[in-house]
Amino acid sequence: MKDEKQVIRVRNLFKKFGDFTANHDLSFDVYKGEIFGFLGANGAGKTTAIKILSGLSYPTSGEIEVAGFDVYKQRELLKRNIGYMSQKFSLYEDLTVYENIRFYGGIYGLSRKEIKMKADELLTTLNLEHVRNKRIGELPLGWKQKLAFSVAILHNPDIVFLDEPTGGVDPVTRRQFWDLIYEASRKGITVFVTTHYMDEAEYCDRVSIMVDGKIEALDTPSELKKQFEAKDMDAVFLRLARNSSYQE
Amino acid sequence: MDSHISIENLSKSYGEVLALQGVSLEIKSGELFGLIGPDGAGKTTLFRILTTLLLPNTGNVSLCGYEVVKDYKYIRNLLGYMPGRFSLYQDLSVMENLNFFATVFNTRIEDNMDMIHDIWVQIEPFKDRLAGKLSGGMKQKLALCCALIHQPKILLLDEPTTGVDAVSRSEFWQMLKGLKAKGITIVVATPYMDEANLCERVALIQDGKILQVDTPAGIVNQYEKDLYAIHTSDMYQAMLDIREYPSVHSVFAFGQVLHYTDKRDAFEVAELKEYLVNKGHEGVKIEKIQAVIEDCFMALSQENKLEQ
Numbered sequence: 094m095k096d097e098k099q100v101i102r103v104r105n106l107f108k109k110f111g112d113f114t115a116n117h118d119l120s121f122d123v124y125k126g127e128i129f130g131f132l133g134a135n136g137a138g139k140t141t142a143i144k145i146l147s148g149l150s151y152p153t154s155g156e157i158e159v160a161g162f163d164v165y166k167q168r169e170l171l172k173r174n175i176g177y178m179s180q181k182f183s184l185y186e187d188l189t190v191y192e193n194i195r196f197y198g199g200i201y202g203l204s205r206k207e208i209k210m211k212a213d214e215l216l217t218t219l220n221l222e223h224v225r226n227k228r229i230g231e232l233p234l235g236w237k238q239k240l241a242f243s244v245a246i247l248h249n250p251d252i253v254f255l256d257e258p259t260g261g262v263d264p265v266t267r268r269q270f271w272d273l274i275y276e277a278s279r280k281g282i283t284v285f286v287t288t289h290y291m292d293e294a295e296y297c298d299r300v301s302i303m304v305d306g307k308i309e310a311l312d313t314p315s316e317l318k319k320q321f322e323a324k325d326m327d328a329v330f331l332r333l334a335r336n337s338s339y340q341e
Numbered sequence: 342m343d344s345h346i347s348i349e350n351l352s353k354s355y356g357e358v359l360a361l362q363g364v365s366l367e368i369k370s371g372e373l374f375g376l377i378g379p380d381g382a383g384k385t386t387l388f389r390i391l392t393t394l395l396l397p398n399t400g401n402v403s404l405c406g407y408e409v410v411k412d413y414k415y416i417r418n419l420l421g422y423m424p425g426r427f428s429l430y431q432d433l434s435v436m437e438n439l440n441f442f443a444t445v446f447n448t449r450i451e452d453n454m455d456m457i458h459d460i461w462v463q464i465e466p467f468k469d470r471l472a473g474k475l476s477g478g479m480k481q482k483l484a485l486c487c488a489l490i491h492q493p494k495i496l497l498l499d500e501p502t503t504g505v506d507a508v509s510r511s512e513f514w515q516m517l518k519g520l521k522a523k524g525i526t527i528v529v530a531t532p533y534m535d536e537a538n539l540c541e542r543v544a545l546i547q548d549g550k551i552l553q554v555d556t557p558a559g560i561v562n563q564y565e566k567d568l569y570a571i572h573t574s575d576m577y578q579a580m581l582d583i584r585e586y587p588s589v590h591s592v593f594a595f596g597q598v599l600h601y602t603d604k605r606d607a608f609e610v611a612e613l614k615e616y617l618v619n620k621g622h623e624g625v626k627i628e629k630i631q632a633v634i635e636d637c638f639m640a641l642s643q644e645n646k647l648e649q
Contacts, residue, residue: 133479134506180504234380260504261532263379263547264639268593275577289506290533292596296576314597325596327507334508 098125100283106155115141117306133303176245179256183241186230201248225247235266252283291327344494353402360386362549373542376530383549384530421493431473444489522616534635564632570598573622
């Protein structure tokens, strides 16, 4: 464990849609600076849980705190202290790189001076100074993803949620993306990440695996491999997910 | 019927963007062929040209001996196409969708049941459900049935497994194997490097260029460097340290280990091990390993980038 400070605290989280239970009695903690892999098959309930943790949807019941804020009563404060990025929604294609940074900086309440400073810093670090005034739509996917991640942590949040951030990206860029994740984690930002690439599950400090709305396993990759007598995380995942009774 | 695909020196650009640059490929009749590459590599453009939906700038493309430009109407009857985005009618039921596609191709479901039977039985229990209300895996199976209902000679699948979990992916490949046994030529595009091993032959593609075409084993055998797997207690720190190692050629995270190549031919494992131990790493293990497709792709794509 990197740090004992809880950044996410979930107790008995339930989310029901009619008579369908999307999240069934989830309880877990995520700690400061941790890279937490949130795995599960399609339809296992990951997106539902992430929406609740990022203040976009109310749970049916349960006690949940994110960045020290209650998901029922302090949603606006919560949203200000988290970052979010997904493959589907990240940056505005028809705005330039700088306009996107300015837009998100503004949303997160940074001052003009801060935005300018952060933008310079970010573009230098990513080696993207030369595309400052290019539209996002003109950039290669790999660059977009790296920018989107950096923009998601522009306001130095306690935690950043990454929903399949590396889907479709080439293998070299995918690894460069993980460098950014490690760096953020070393700065103390908690990274909550979902992925379908099982090699990436190995890079997480701890991994949870959801099956049919429940967390069926949660531990470090090495402990999970021991527990399931599996050679890698792919084998762990297949063993758990194959037991799914999920039927439409 | 011979159902090979022949692509000669094919180029396509959108304004200044070169989507395909001089692509040549021969895909044999009855082959299960993989087009492996990341988003933006040109896979979808190639499929749109093969499906006669897009005109090439230059080059010749033929399917079953028919040319995509001249014989487009005829070719469309020979093809089954599953685009990357779910493209069925969400507000029609499963059965209505299948019926629609059968009718468009002037045929009937019952005349073609043998073709889709193995897949159809899995979605038949939901035949009255609206397509929009199906789960991802079920939508995919329905889309495959709709692409097959007119008994195509060639099946083109554009990223059928993208965003799909590991279990559903492996089921999908099982279905493809079943179809191959029926003699259909199948071309699958995928960004997942590990799926290359499920194809008979693959083309690795990036930035509109084919990097290599071969069997998966053939590609792996052509990997030029000696490759080593490195394991230590702190993998990320080890990677940062190895990047500073004077004779490092490449180092990449690879699941539980790092994959390392050295600039020199005469590389001593003990030297690197000592370097890591001196940096404070514990439990250092280094062993020589066989490359996998992803190693090959990364090596080839970096050569390709250097050439540009």
